[in-house]
Amino acid sequence: MVSGYAPCMTPNAPAADEPALxxxxxxxxxxxxxASARGRRLVAEALARDGMRMSHHAVLSAVADLGPVAQAELGRTTGFDPKDMVGILNDLQAQELVTRAPDPADRRKNAINLTxxxxxxxARLAKLGDEANxxxxxxxxxxxxxxxxxLLTRVVEDDD
Amino acid sequence: MVSGYAPCMTPNAPAADEPALxxxxxxxxxxxxxASARGRRLVAEALARDGMRMSHHAVLSAVADLGPVAQAELGRTTGFDPKDMVGILNDLQAQELVTRAPDPADRRKNAINLTxxxxxxxARLAKLGDEANxxxxxxxxxxxxxxxxxLLTRVVEDDD
DNA sequence: GAAAGTCATTGGTGACTCCAACGTTGGTGA
DNA sequence: TCACCAACGTTGGAGTCACCAATGACTTTC
Structure with a gap:
């Protein structure tokens, strides 16, 4: 891409003597x-008041949407590593927020369901997350x- | 803040049956x-071609601006923990990009200088960083x- | 001159991301 | 039928990043 010449305020055309910092x-x-760090902090603090982390909220949401679903599918959808998914689901199962039963149709899989x-x-987590946002x-x-x-969405979707 | 009623596309007014995900x-x-993760990846990959990380670039920039400067001051300016600053400066010093000499005026401090x-x-790092951005x-x-x-700047500055 | 604060440094913690391996199970082609 | 490969859940571990505590040396303050 040819840069053209940028308006004087764009950071891509720094003044020659502009401080590096x-x-x-x-x-x-x-x-x-x-901005991302601030968002993470705000959301994390909000969810922590409910004893949860962002990963718990994301996975719980995915389980709610995808009904009975295998862990690998959850990982693909939310982007979490299978290894981390195990721990997240352990937490959710310990609080009886999801059930984890072997899938009779495919005994390799666990069928994860929302309780x-x-x-x-x-619902509580969604409210806390919305307030933080x-x-x-x-x-x-x-x-x-x-x-x-x-604009942010376009920047993110450019990644695909 | 009163939410008023939001236009139908704002995420703060989710449809009742909207999927949680x-x-x-x-x-x-x-x-x-x-977006932040993508930016980090792009910048990290660019700087890695020069064997550097973002923290190196940031600290090197701060040293360039602040002339002879103590590590604690660098930490305050760039937001890095003193502990991490030690490691970053170790790397920069090993490549002879900065000098680290005891400050004669205050023997607690190290005077960091750009070579x-x-x-x-x-200059190379700035170019790589700009291209990634x-x-x-x-x-x-x-x-x-x-x-x-x-807009992003306003979101960030709201943090102060 | 004693107390408090600052400096650089070391050590350690918790969250997050990612990879490699393993035993189990399912599907495929010889 | 039987290899063979792929996918599954699980375990172990590496690396990054942000952060906090403590320490010895030194400076400032009262």
Whole structure:
């Protein structure tokens, strides 16, 4: 891609004498890292009030959507390593939020199912997560949030 | 903050029957995590071609800006833990990109300085970092990038 | 001159990501 | 039928990253 000549405020055309730190801290990757860290912190703190972590919320959501589902399928959907999925499901099963029974149709698989307690818990977690995300974007107006999310989505989907 | 009623596309007003996974994956925190991970990967891969990591680039930039500077000050500026700063500077010093000499004015401190080789290396790293960031936002037009960065900056600065 | 604070350094923890291996089970082709 | 390969859940472990505690040396403050 030809860069053309960028407007004077874009970080891709730094002034020759611009401090290196100023340059770095204006990079999208740097800002995304900070924003992501803040989001993780806010969400993690919110979910921690319920004794849960983000991975628990994600997997519980996947189980809710995919009904009886094997662990490998959960891993493919949520992006967690099979090894980590074992631990996450151990936690969820210990709190009786999911059931883990051998699949009679394919004895290699475990059929993971949501319990009623799991469904109630998931509703709580979703609420906590939404509130944290509201705080994360508190600096933006509703219209700006929508625009920001649209742009962010395009950046993310460019990864596929 | 009163939520008012949001436009139908905002994730803060999920449809009652919306799949939990769809909801989670549309959360700002989720998208920011993915975008941040992609940025980290792109930048890390670019810098790895020069045998460096992001922390090396950041600290090297800070040294370039702050002239002779103590490690604690570098840590405060870049946000790295003092413990990690030791390792980062060990790496930079081993490649003779910085000098680390006791500060005669305050013998508790180390005076960190950039070497000529460090300055040349920093220029290379900045170029690699910029290219990776260009790839990161390749899906957006220049105007959209500017807008995205402005919004992202406000989200980040809301953290202070 | 004593107390408190700062400095660089070491050691350690917890969360997250990823890879390799293993025994078990299912499907496929010889 | 019987190899063979693939997928499954599980275990063990490596590496990164952010963070916290403690320590000895040194400086500042009162």
């Amino acid at each position: 100023t340059h770095i801290r204006a990079l999208p990757s740097w800002l995304l890292n900070r 009623p307690a799991g469904r109630r818990r998931l 509201e705080a994360l974007l508190a600096a933006l107006s509703p219209a700006e949030r929508e625009l920001f999310l649209a | 769809t909801h989670i994956r549309a959360l700002p925190s989720w998208l920011l995590n993915r 000529p080789a460090g300055r040349r290396r920093l 260009e790839a990161l936002l390749a899906a957006l037009s220049p105007a959209e990038r500017e807008l995205f960065l402005a």
